[in-house]
Amino acid sequence: MAVDERSLWEKIADKLRSRSLWMLHYCTGCGAMELPPTMTSRFDMERFGMGPMATPRQADILFITGYLSAKTLRRVIYTYEKMAEPRYVIGFGSCTLNGGIYYDSYATINRLDYYIPVDLYIAGCMPRPEALLEAFNELMRMIRRGEANGWKKYKENYEWYKQNQIRSLGEVFVHDEFHE
Amino acid sequence: MMNSMSNTVEKLKRIVNNLDITKVDEREIKLELPNEQVLPTLLALKEDGYSHLSLITAVDWIDEGKFELVYILYSWDNGGKFLITTKINRDTPKFVTVKHMWPIARYYERELHEFFGIKFEGNNDMRPLFLEMWDDMPPLRKDFDPFEYSKRKFPDREYQKDVIHEAKIIRGDIDG
Numbered sequence: 001m002a003v004d005e006r007s008l009w010e011k012i013a014d015k016l017r018s019r020s021l022w023m024l025h026y027c028t029g030c031g032a033m034e035l036p037p038t039m040t041s042r043f044d045m046e047r048f049g050m051g052p053m054a055t056p057r058q059a060d061i062l063f064i065t066g067y068l069s070a071k072t073l074r075r076v077i078y079t080y081e082k083m084a085e086p087r088y089v090i091g092f093g094s095c096t097l098n099g100g101i102y103y104d105s106y107a108t109i110n111r112l113d114y115y116i117p118v119d120l121y122i123a124g125c126m127p128r129p130e131a132l133l134e135a136f137n138e139l140m141r142m143i144r145r146g147e148a149n150g151w152k153k154y155k156e157n158y159e160w161y162k163q164n165q166i167r168s169l170g171e172v173f174v175h176d177e178f179h180e
Numbered sequence: 181m182m183n184s185m186s187n188t189v190e191k192l193k194r195i196v197n198n199l200d201i202t203k204v205d206e207r208e209i210k211l212e213l214p215n216e217q218v219l220p221t222l223l224a225l226k227e228d229g230y231s232h233l234s235l236i237t238a239v240d241w242i243d244e245g246k247f248e249l250v251y252i253l254y255s256w257d258n259g260g261k262f263l264i265t266t267k268i269n270r271d272t273p274k275f276v277t278v279k280h281m282w283p284i285a286r287y288y289e290r291e292l293h294e295f296f297g298i299k300f301e302g303n304n305d306m307r308p309l310f311l312e313m314w315d316d317m318p319p320l321r322k323d324f325d326p327f328e329y330s331k332r333k334f335p336d337r338e339y340q341k342d343v344i345h346e347a348k349i350i351r352g353d354i355d356g
């Protein structure tokens with residue numbers, strides 16, 4: 001079956017899904033600052049049926065705000081792989097797009113979709129809450145139209161993603177002296 | 181300079197001869213010392229109330245071939261700060277640990293080993309602290325090229341220039 005072919009049941013499910021999205025934010029970047037106004041009363045993301053979620057197991061969206069260092073990218077890959085399908089990824093800010101102002105840093109990656117599939121990017125440093133809401137609505141439209149297929153791409157091109165992850169990280173496994 | 185700080189400086193003058201004092205501001209004094217006088221000075225300051233080790237860090241003076249170690253001591257009694265600095269050889273960077281005086285120093289020393297390659301005698305725990313699986317020279321040395329490393333390790337997006345599209349925007353055919 002091609003990536004974007006859906007049965008009738010899946011079309012209905014997608015329609016319902018797009019109305020109730022739970023979001024896990026990986027807020028290591030400075031742009032995370034724009035989330036509180038988006039969530040709280042001024043812009044009120046919840047009127048779109050979106051809510052914050054604390055664990056990857058129950059989240060639909062992985063929201064990455066800004067730069068990821070090699071160290072945090074390892075944790076992000078863990079988190080992404082823990083999420084139940086269907087799962088969507090939003091890259092927020094120029095740092096996820098092309099490295100942003102950290103393009104020449106030895107510690108941060110330059111391009112998120114090289115390691116995990118990104119359904120939607122929000123450009124800007126940092127994007128305002130209006131841009132976020134626009135992006136959320138766009139993602140909902142994409143889900144309804146069956147275009148948010150990052151998670152399927154990940155399954156199909158697993159080898160390619162893994163090889164890129166290994167190239168930049170050496171090893172994806174997390175060693176942590178404080179927990180081992 | 182605050183009174184209490186000048187008292188401390190007077191006391192230090194008795195231990196260290198030819199003290200090189202720079203007044204950074206009202207509550208901050210920098211002392212440049214030869215290697216062997218760093219530990220006695222730190223000890224004297226600690227006894228005099230400057231007991232909070234805020235930071236150990238280093239500066240890379242690559243043209244001189246030296247690393248400058250900087251110890252920052254803070255006093256909770258009067259809010260004064262002492263910067264104790266000393267220069268060590270850049271090619272075989274080595275100093276002595278102060279972890280017996282401030283247990284927290286072992287983390288700063290690990291960090292300095294990780295980012296500058298400086299070793300500390302008496303502190304054998306030199307596991308990496310922040311970086312994971314680092315595979316190049318210590319990254320805060322001035323001869324390390326972060327851009328080159330980034331290009332090698334973290335591929336960038338390739339942009340294609342659409343000249344026709346841009347020309348249309350300039351001519352006003354489409355709204356840029």
Ligand code: SF4
Nearest residue numbers: 029066093094095125
């Ligand atoms: S895109 Fe800008 S605001 Fe976002 S993480 Fe990068 S530097 Fe910070």
